[in-house]
Amino acid sequence: MIPVDKLIHGRPYEETNEGPRFRPCVPNGVLARLGDKWTILVMSHLAVASGHRLRFSALKNGIEGITQRMLTLTVRNLERDGLLVRHYFPEVPPRVEYELTEMGASMLPALEGFTSWIRENWPEIAKTRAAYDEAQQ
Amino acid sequence: MIPVDKLIHGRPYEETNEGPRFRPCVPNGVLARLGDKWTILVMSHLAVASGHRLRFSALKNGIEGITQRMLTLTVRNLERDGLLVRHYFPEVPPRVEYELTEMGASMLPALEGFTSWIRENWPEIAKTRAAYDEAQQ
């Protein structure tokens, strides 16, 4: 009998006297990665590129303000997670292309669902923020 | 004639000689907030609470490892964005309850869509990471 975590909305938790206690778990880490400064922009670019594929310079030129260093780190992390693959062509000068994997592409609908909620609700969020900040000072 | 941003997947961009250039925009900021260390855990707790409503101590006791300071900051930010409301009862000792707003509750399906994708794909992500790290050293 293998012990199985109890789940609420798919999230593991333990029972306590004062109710369920969630344990920090996977979704946070992945969401935090995707929510970082550049990852969504890289994914968006690849999402609309033909063949879900772009070279390094195209990403760099296409994303306003990103530095070479941060783009490198961002695509490395995405590659590490298996969301994209790196194609290296040993020419001179070298050429590198990044392409969404099947898993990377499978993430797009969920991402789109989330971002569309944000876009729909952004006006109200902005309004609420303004009112909140107004009330503070 | 009001100029309207061109959009790809709802995201504003500008045309350049080398293709579309996305501008950093709203979804990143909101996604970054939601993806931070504690926000999803707070939202999850309220999501399953009766009346989508819990008091400060219940959240604190229910979320393993969160400090008083970080819980305060997290609920403040959520309140500022209009995703929850703070109910203050001037008793002694004081009592404070946090409740999801209609907008806050409306976010749950999108969030669930995303986290379920993560849970489904987590095994492969973990496997890919392990293989990647293996290949590095």
Added chain:
DNA sequence: CAGTATCCCCCCAGATACTG
């Protein structure tokens, strides 16, 4: 062209102490 390699700064989160 597509990266490393450094340096550095700022800010976030944790720890701790105090309060209405």
Added chain:
DNA sequence: CAGTATCTGGGGGGATACTG
């Protein structure tokens, strides 16, 4: 009980210079 106030360390991210 539900917060603030303050200090501190570590890490993320920018700037810059160098390289196969």
